[in-house]
Amino acid sequence: MDFYLTVALAIAVNTIAVLGTFILTGMNGMFSLGQGAFMGLGAYISAICVVNYHLPFALAILISIVISAGLAVLVGSATLRIRQDFFALATFGFGQAVIGLLTETVNVTGGAMGFSNIPHLTTPALAFISLAVAIALIWGFRRSHFRRDSLAIRSNELAAKVAGINVFKHKMTVYIISAAFAAYAGALMAFHTRYVEPAMYGWMTSVTWIIIVFFGGRDSLTGTVLGSFILLALPEILRFTSAWRILLYCIVILLIINLRPRGLFGNWELSLKSIFKFPKREKSVEAK
Amino acid sequence: MREQPVIIEIQNLTKRFGGLCAVYDFSGCLYKNQIVGIIGPNGAGKTTILNIISGIYPPTSGKVIYKGIDITGLEPHKINHIGIARTFQNIRLFEDLTVLETVMVGYSWRTTYNVLEALLSLPRVRSYEKESEEKSMHWLEMVGLQDQANVNAQSLPYGLQRRVEIARALASEPCVLLLDEPGAGLNQTEVHDLVNLIQKIYEDLSLSILIIDHRMDVIMRLCKWIYVQDFGKNIAQGTPEQIQQDPVVIKAYLGEEISNACN
Numbered sequence: 001m002d003f004y005l006t007v008a009l010a011i012a013v014n015t016i017a018v019l020g021t022f023i024l025t026g027m028n029g030m031f032s033l034g035q036g037a038f039m040g041l042g043a044y045i046s047a048i049c050v051v052n053y054h055l056p057f058a059l060a061i062l063i064s065i066v067i068s069a070g071l072a073v074l075v076g077s078a079t080l081r082i083r084q085d086f087f088a089l090a091t092f093g094f095g096q097a098v099i100g101l102l103t104e105t106v107n108v109t110g111g112a113m114g115f116s117n118i119p120h121l122t123t124p125a126l127a128f129i130s131l132a133v134a135i136a137l138i139w140g141f142r143r144s145h146f147r148r149d150s151l152a153i154r155s156n157e158l159a160a161k162v163a164g165i166n167v168f169k170h171k172m173t174v175y176i177i178s179a180a181f182a183a184y185a186g187a188l189m190a191f192h193t194r195y196v197e198p199a200m201y202g203w204m205t206s207v208t209w210i211i212i213v214f215f216g217g218r219d220s221l222t223g224t225v226l227g228s229f230i231l232l233a234l235p236e237i238l239r240f241t242s243a244w245r246i247l248l249y250c251i252v253i254l255l256i257i258n259l260r261p262r263g264l265f266g267n268w269e270l271s272l273k274s275i276f277k278f279p280k281r282e283k284s285v286e287a288k
Numbered sequence: 289m290r291e292q293p294v295i296i297e298i299q300n301l302t303k304r305f306g307g308l309c310a311v312y313d314f315s316g317c318l319y320k321n322q323i324v325g326i327i328g329p330n331g332a333g334k335t336t337i338l339n340i341i342s343g344i345y346p347p348t349s350g351k352v353i354y355k356g357i358d359i360t361g362l363e364p365h366k367i368n369h370i371g372i373a374r375t376f377q378n379i380r381l382f383e384d385l386t387v388l389e390t391v392m393v394g395y396s397w398r399t400t401y402n403v404l405e406a407l408l409s410l411p412r413v414r415s416y417e418k419e420s421e422e423k424s425m426h427w428l429e430m431v432g433l434q435d436q437a438n439v440n441a442q443s444l445p446y447g448l449q450r451r452v453e454i455a456r457a458l459a460s461e462p463c464v465l466l467l468d469e470p471g472a473g474l475n476q477t478e479v480h481d482l483v484n485l486i487q488k489i490y491e492d493l494s495l496s497i498l499i500i501d502h503r504m505d506v507i508m509r510l511c512k513w514i515y516v517q518d519f520g521k522n523i524a525q526g527t528p529e530q531i532q533q534d535p536v537v538i539k540a541y542l543g544e545e546i547s548n549a550c551n
Contacts, residue, residue, distance in 0.1 A: 137407040144406035144413050145396040145420075152382040152393050159380035162342060164368035164397040164460055173403050219384060267384070 020181030026218035034095030040201030042183030043190035068183035114197030217263025301350035328517035373462035394459025
């Protein structure tokens with residue numbers, strides 16, 4: 001397959017997982033360091049279903065999402081009531097435990113050697129349509145009361161509770177959605193790279209997604225998607241700088257966080273309305 | 289006044305934080321369509337009583353009875369659902385939400401659509417959102433903030449932020465409104481307007497209101513019945529006229545030596 005298309009497909013699939021982190025960490029301020037593990041579960045479960053049990057691709061994906069979401073319910077019931085900083089630590093522990101599990105169950109997963117011979121079933125069309133659907137779903141989420149509840153809880157949890165929001169239920173809903181998104185992305189990725197190994201899904205992956213969300217703008221869906229495209233493409237664009245690549249990558253992120261603390265796009269959203277309104281808003285600023 | 293049914297009955301409420309007894313054996317009643325006040329100097333345990341009623345923490349002992357049902361220790365959102373709304377002394381608004389959106393948060397738990405319908409942007413979501421937007425606008429009009437609906441709530445002056453909090457509490461469509469020091473941090477004119485607003489809300493919606501303040505002017509103008517707290521203990525209760533003449537209250541407020549000097 002064409003190199004650029006391969007890269008674009010990987011970026012599109014990873015962006016789906018980033019969208020899960022966007023609603024969890026960006027909108028709700030919950031730092032989960034175990035999101036990568038859900039991607040790993042999605043990848044491994046779907047791959048094992050197809051390779052070892054010869055299940056159809058679609059069913060395998062569905063099973064991997066359902067199991068990951070179910071696990072999110074379990075992990076969530078144990079961690080969502082505790083304070084935000086402990087939530088980050090607990091999810092970190094969960095994530096590393098999953099990596100440990102995938103590494104140790106050698107006869108099923110292949111252990112640290114990885115799991116290979118996965119058929120190539122993720123077509124570019126499937127990846128891009130999936131991303132479009134994922135964006136549409138999050139867009140719908142943001143146009144409902146869930147956006148207000150998220151921002152309210154992020155800003156002042158006590159006031160949100162007193163205003164009648166069942167905070168635990170809300171956080172659980174968001175956690176399940178984000179886990180399902182990560183699992184789906186993992187499944188698509190596994191059938192694209194055709195090979196998976198536990199090390200791909202550690203806490204670094206989760207942190208990368210969080211960085212992308214804050215880079216693009218935690219209050220902007222547009223920002224998150226474009227930020228994801230930029231930051232995931234950057235390592236490829238900077239390939240010519242070889243060893244300096246990591247350094248340049250860090251410099252770009254630090255510049256953005258310092259110069260635009262609310263992210264590259266702040267709370268700006270791409271929409272037909274905002275394009276028409278844009279000149280008007282500038283005028284009113286001038287008037288002041 | 290006394291013929292009205294009891295809405296909230298507090299029975300022997302005690303709350304200890306470690307060695308500190310914030311509230312000691314407090315009992316009191318809020319009748320339907322009545323404004324009751326709790327006054328007392330700083331640290332008298334007024335806010336603690338409100339926090340216990342609204343479910344923020346459970347009492348060490350004692351009960352809160354609402355419309356005949358024991359609601360002691362229910363979670364805050366459930367207390368809100370059964371019809372008790374509150375405001376905070378140190379205003380707690382939401383960053384990044386406009387005034388209108390802040391008030392709409394009060395309608396979130398009543399939504400009839402579920403998360404799947406929201407994700408799929410089904411038309412039902414839009415129509416429900418429109419409906420709660422209209423209802424929220426109504427509450428904003430009531431507190432006089434209809435022109436600031438699309439302003440970020442935290443950019444408003446302090447006095448108006450307090451009105452946003454009241455509108456958010458009203459959006460829960462409560463039977464009982466708990467106001468925690470609504471006059472705190474406001475100047476004399478703002479306090480005057482606020483008292484008028486509370487009076488208007490009380491008359492228009494026939495609510496039961498429990499109001500806490502250490503400013504006598506606010507309490508005396510609004511309340512029909514007053515509880516006086518000092519160091520966690522109830523030292524007096526009665527009508528505003530009775531309270532103003534109560535020697536124990538004068539002592540608590542002005543200090544022993546001064547009241548002795550007056551004698």
